[in-house]
Every structure is written in C-alpha cells, then in structure tokens.
Amino acid sequence: MKVPKAGALVAVVGLALTASGCGGDSGPKGNLSIGIKFDQPGVGLREQGGTFSGFDVDVSTYIAKQLGYKPEQIEFKRVDSSDRELLLQYNEVKFVAASYSINDKRKEKVDFAGPYFLAHQDLLVRADDTTITKAEDLNNKKLCSVTGSTSAENVKKTLAPKASVLELDGYSECVVALQDGLVDALTTDNSILAGYAAQKENAGKFKLVGLSLSNENYGIGVKKGNKDLQGKINAALRKMVQDGAWEAAVKKNFGPANYKNEPAPPITTGS
Structure with a gap:
C-alpha cells in the first residue's frame, strides 16, 4: 500500500471535507420528484405560467422541507389516476400526493404514509x-x-x-x-x-349535491418496501398538523368554496 505524500494527503482530506458538506449545505443533493395532479383546482393544479397550487402541493412542499429539500429542488410531475402505481414502481417519482385514496387493492402495489386528509x-x-x-x-x-x-x-x-x-x-x-x-x-x-x-x-x-357516498382517506404513495421514507413522511405529516400548517393549508385551498372539511385523520400506516 502506497502512503500519499503530505501535500497529497492534505488535498485528499480537503476533498473529503468538501464532499461531506463540512461548512456548507448538508441537505440532499439533486431534485426531489413528486407526483401530483395537474388538473384539480384546490388539490393539485398547474397554473398558467408553470406555478403550482393546491392542498396536495402545500402538503408535498412541507414534506420536502422536512426531508431537507429546498423549494427549488422540488420537481412536480403530472400523474393520472391510472398511472400512479407505475410511476412509483419505475422510480419516476419519489412519492405521490395526488388525492390518492388508500385501499387494499392499491396497498398490494405501493406503500402509503398517512392518511393526511379525509374526503x-x-x-x-x-x-x-x-x-x-x-x-x-x-x-x-x-x-x-x-x-x-x-x-x-x-x-x-x-x-x-x-x-x-x-x-x-x-x-x-x-x-x-x-x-x-x-x-x-x-x-x-x-x-x-x-x-x-x-x-x-x-x-x-x-x-x-352534498352526499357522503364513501370515505376517502388520502395517503402519500411511496414505492413498495420503502419503509424508511414512509416513516419520515409520517413524521412530517404529524408535525404539519401539530404546528398548524395543515389547518392553514385547508383554509387556503378549500375555504373559498365554503367547504366543510373533516379534522386531520390519525395516521394509521407504517410507523
């Protein structure tokens, strides 16, 4: 085994410190791809000019911040109801927040964090x-x-x-x-x-019409088996409710329609 000279050793150590983020930004590198709906006003909508609005957008942004990502690192990708599982399975997105109701059939293909909303x-x-x-x-x-x-x-x-x-x-x-x-x-x-x-x-x-034909517990979809991410998202959702950000997002996105929302549901998935 060759021992590097002193000058080379200093350079190697300096490079290692730089790579580890010592004294700099220690957040995750790269973008965080999140699947949302692009055509649901109040829930997930791509506005003219390319900005995004809606409750799922606000929840996703809050989760991303808790995971260490900055707003400019978030990449929203359009998902349709028919392809949410596929985008997770093929790693096109890290998680899906798209009025995604938790049910047993879907849980065979993906894992859920939450629920975070009851419709x-x-x-x-x-x-x-x-x-x-x-x-x-x-x-x-x-x-x-x-x-x-x-x-x-x-x-x-x-x-x-x-x-x-x-x-x-x-x-x-x-x-x-x-x-x-x-x-x-x-x-x-x-x-x-x-x-x-x-x-x-x-x-x-x-x-x-004003009916309650079913209970729809919205969850955050993650790739099957990703228990670590599931747990981190659950922690973020709990914090969002506790610090008042969840209630603020509900009022911001649904208040203009005089919508009577249910309280934040208890989290029943993962840990």
Whole structure:
C-alpha cells in the first residue's frame, strides 16, 4: 500500500471535507420528484405560467422541507389516476400526493404514509338541476368519471346500476362534458368537486349535491418496501398538523368554496 505524500494527503482530506458538506449545505443533493395532479383546482393544479397550487402541493412542499429539500429542488410531475402505481414502481417519482385514496387493492402495489386528509365521494351537477338529489337518481342518466378512479364503480355497483358511465382522462374534461350537457353528473371526492365549483370561471354553473357516498382517506404513495421514507413522511405529516400548517393549508385551498372539511385523520400506516 502506497502512503500519499503530505501535500497529497492534505488535498485528499480537503476533498473529503468538501464532499461531506463540512461548512456548507448538508441537505440532499439533486431534485426531489413528486407526483401530483395537474388538473384539480384546490388539490393539485398547474397554473398558467408553470406555478403550482393546491392542498396536495402545500402538503408535498412541507414534506420536502422536512426531508431537507429546498423549494427549488422540488420537481412536480403530472400523474393520472391510472398511472400512479407505475410511476412509483419505475422510480419516476419519489412519492405521490395526488388525492390518492388508500385501499387494499392499491396497498398490494405501493406503500402509503398517512392518511393526511379525509374526503367523501359526492356528485357535481349543473346548478339548475333539480332531478338529482341522491345517487339513486343517476339510474338512466349519464355519469362522468376519470379512468382509473373507483368513484363511478362505487355508484354503479351498489346505488345506480342503470347509470351509464363515461370515463375521460381528467376531471377538467368531465367538467366540460357536464357544462355542455353530455353528462348529467360528475362523481369523485367532494374536495375535488368543491375546487372546480369554486373556480371563478365556474361561478354559478355547478353545485355539489352534498352526499357522503364513501370515505376517502388520502395517503402519500411511496414505492413498495420503502419503509424508511414512509416513516419520515409520517413524521412530517404529524408535525404539519401539530404546528398548524395543515389547518392553514385547508383554509387556503378549500375555504373559498365554503367547504366543510373533516379534522386531520390519525395516521394509521407504517410507523
């Protein structure tokens, strides 16, 4: 084994100190890729100009900070309901915060942190519609939902078996179809529906029926087996509730729609 000369040894030590971040930024290097929805006002929305807004965006940003990342290191990537598991499995994103309801089928493919929000499935109809006041009224009517979502399946299976279902790629497309009279209702979580109803361009056009057809516990999806990240995210979520940031994010994103949210749910996944 060759022993380096004194000058070389000093250089090696100096290089090691620099690499270890001694005296500098000790945070994680590189970007943190996070999967969110791009088309859900109040939840996850890509604004004109490339900025992002919504409750899931605020939760993700808070988690990223607790993990040691700076805002400029966050890279938001679009996820659709049908490809959330794939993006995690192929390491396209580190975690997914995209109105991602925890259920047993999804837990076979990914692990969840949380839950961090409790929503309820509801119906969005045109403001002048007086024919739909309950889910059973959807029999012989047209219902819109998003490909990969379980919402329409829940309604058609148990409540309105004669309803016809139109599946589109995104909720924005469903809102347009509802406005144009191509469908009679849109179903998904009330938090998402409230976000659309609260948009300035939709003022007076739509209304929520006000149902609680299911309990939707939103979780943060991580790659199956990544217990370390799951635990760190759970710790961040607990802190967000404790320091008031969670409640502030709820009021900021859902308050304008007069949305009555549930309290922060207890975390039941991982540790």
